[in-house]
Amino acid sequence: MEVRTVDTRERILDAGERLFMAHGYEGTSMRQITGEAGVNLAAVNYHFGSKESLMQEVFRRRLDWLNEERMRALDALEAEAAGQALKPSAIVDAFFGTLLRMAGDENRGGMTFLRLLGRTLTEPSEFIRAFLAHEYQAVMDRYKEALFKALPEVPKAEIVWRFHFMLGATSYAIAGTDALRLVTDWQIEDEDSTDRLDRLVPRLMSFLIGGLRAPLPQF
Amino acid sequence: MEVRTVDTRERILDAGERLFMAHGYEGTSMRQITGEAGVNLAAVNYHFGSKESLMQEVFRRRLDWLNEERMRALDALEAEAAGQALKPSAIVDAFFGTLLRMAGDENRGGMTFLRLLGRTLTEPSEFIRAFLAHEYQAVMDRYKEALFKALPEVPKAEIVWRFHFMLGATSYAIAGTDALRLVTDWQIEDEDSTDRLDRLVPRLMSFLIGGLRAPLPQF
């Protein structure tokens, strides 16, 4: 209720977000979190109940808004189209562009949350995947349907696979500011980090749409 | 030297590979590994020295062969081309196709190792990324150069980014037999798992090449 409470909760969420991003769920201890947040060790269990619940709350805080925004973006597209078929690239932008534009919004977690999300999607922890699957269910179904309608000549199974591939490329693009050193050891040109982010969006979009619209494989 | 030793080492590597894949590095304990392998708890430290060294050996066992195979594939392409420019799709197949075809080879880790690899590339553990970066350095440089030559009209920075995107899409495609449930709750058609794997390769290849050859973004 009081100011202190909100502060403590928020400080824990911020520290958890940053540390889970940097070291993973299993690799981050309660003592690290409370230490970085500057709160007592017991505070996490008092405010969130458990480490697992904290992790879920870290995600919920950001995903609720993100997925609502994605729904609104699709609403807007469909209203604008007035019954006409949507452009696949517009759907891709509504889903992935909305996500990527979060990176520039520090109030919504910025790059830190995006990297956490990217890493978590491949992480093995069962409860996290179950939680994310549940959180994503509705928005996923909606976007799948939109792509089915936008690409009526493409088999649905292909669309689902390509959606999956797009998720992977995007996760890497976000999570892997470090993993990129696997591919390149030189800092790409002289781009600073905001430059890099501004350019990442169109770069990734071109790639995603190129993949989505690629000729179908013949088996 | 003796039969028992080789058996024990191999059993530990197999168990470690499977468990690291299923629960991650931090999420897997020495007792789980030795339990599943049916060996004594002390065996890991005796044969490998530490948990970290075991993890490295799990990867080295598979990556050494994979990256040599990738080098051979590129050698063959360049010999065949006899100085002519390589087709980008052939390079992509040499790199990613060679990887994906490991999935069908149980003697080389099969799906288990591929899923472990896919997950680890986004994992945060510092020592793993440092190790993988070192293991991959040479083959990465070689393939980058090949793509630069095959796509002389594309800026090098774009190629590096798109290589990165391709890595992400592939990792997900592999790691995410489970994560796929995020996208779809129905089993795709009636494909069994071998069918799914056979079809995954051309599906992913179409996507990757579509993305690689997509029109360049205009900033």
Place this chain on the structure above:
DNA sequence: TTATGATTCATACGTTCGTTTTAATCATAG
């Protein structure tokens, strides 16, 4: 057969983990 080095085994070490408990402190309503 015996000696030797490699391997396996049971066990314990010291640490760190997530969580719980109980008391102190705080802010606010009556």
Place this chain on the structure above:
DNA sequence: CTATGATTAAAACGAACGTATGAATCATAA
């Protein structure tokens, strides 16, 4: 001011962690 409920604090819990130790067991060479 005092009572009350919420929050913070310090300390401890048992469990699980990775690792180390020293004795038992094994295979092999002399």
